[in-house]
Amino acid sequence: MLFSEACERNKQPIACELERWLPRPAQVLEVGSGSGQHAVHFTRSLSQLHWQPSERAETLAGLQQRIDLEGRSQLARGSNLADAVTLDVTGKCWPAGPFDAVFSANTAHIMPAAAVPRLVAGAAAVLRPGGLLLLYGPFSDGGRHSAPSNAAFDAHLRSIDAAMGVRDADWIVDLAQHQGLSPVADVAMPANNRLLVLAA
Numbered sequence: 001m002l003f004s005e006a007c008e009r010n011k012q013p014i015a016c017e018l019e020r021w022l023p024r025p026a027q028v029l030e031v032g033s034g035s036g037q038h039a040v041h042f043t044r045s046l047s048q049l050h051w052q053p054s055e056r057a058e059t060l061a062g063l064q065q066r067i068d069l070e071g072r073s074q075l076a077r078g079s080n081l082a083d084a085v086t087l088d089v090t091g092k093c094w095p096a097g098p099f100d101a102v103f104s105a106n107t108a109h110i111m112p113a114a115a116v117p118r119l120v121a122g123a124a125a126v127l128r129p130g131g132l133l134l135l136y137g138p139f140s141d142g143g144r145h146s147a148p149s150n151a152a153f154d155a156h157l158r159s160i161d162a163a164m165g166v167r168d169a170d171w172i173v174d175l176a177q178h179q180g181l182s183p184v185a186d187v188a189m190p191a192n193n194r195l196l197v198l199a200a
Contacts, residue, residue: 001069002035002062006106010190011041014105014136017187017195021132024048025078026100029126031087031119032107034059036066039081043071048078052095054087089119097126105136108172109154112163117175124179127200133181135196136189139169147192172196 022028025048033039033053043051055063063084071081085095089111102123108116123133138150145151145166154166173183176198185197 001065002059004035004037007035007037010105010136010193011038012045013190014038014195015042015045017189018042018049018103018134019046021101021134021185021197022046022049023100025050027097028052028101028103029095029097029099029123030054031089031102031104031123032056032110033063033084034106036063036071036084038105040066040070043075043079043081045076046079047076049076050080050082052082052099053084054095055084056088057086060084060086089122090115094122094126098128099126099131100128101132101134102127103134103136108135108137108167109157110164112161113165113167114163116167116172120172120175120181121179124176124181124200127181129200131200132184133176133196133198133200135172135198137193138166139172139194139196140166141169143168150192169194169196173198 027050029052031054033055039051039053043049067081150166157164181198181200184199187195189195
């Protein structure tokens with residue numbers, strides 16, 4: 001089964017922020033669910049959470065395996081974890097929604113830079129009025145990294161693929177505003193990560 005050390009470390013700090021920001025009940029679309037560790041943890045930790053995980057077609061099977069093994073028991077009161085759906089942010093076939101929130105962790109720096117505007121636009125299209133786009137990960141500000149570790153991570157990503165890299169929070173906010181989303185919060189998280197909160 002797929003496993004991410006980063007997910008294991010950050011799942012509880014993120015859960016605390018989701019508790020703060022999400023309404024109840026909440027219909028949430030997760031973009032790029034990866035190993036599924038977040039999806040399982042959040043639906044076990046937070047009540048009245050209806051979580052829709054998603055992944056690209058080539059990695060969907062590993063995600064669904066975790067959901068089948070861990071996502072059907074010990075869920076919080078009123079919460080459920082749906083079967084994973086295929087989602088490529090550059091495509092046109094997004095789940096219909098409307099969703100109270102779209103959440104994505106550690107995806108913007110992995111996907112090609114050209115795909116990030118599609119992520120923001122797709123999320124904006126499926127959010128209900130007042131819904132939230134929640135983006136977690138490392139971000140820079142005006143081209144300046146907030147920590148040496150983020151600068152090193154950015155250089156490492158770009159050495160693998162020039163289309164990857166730590167994204168600038170100002171750029172994300174600008175993309176969001178062009179889609180009718182407004183910045184609400186920029187929350188400092190452990191290990192020099194942040195949670196960007198944008199509202200429809």
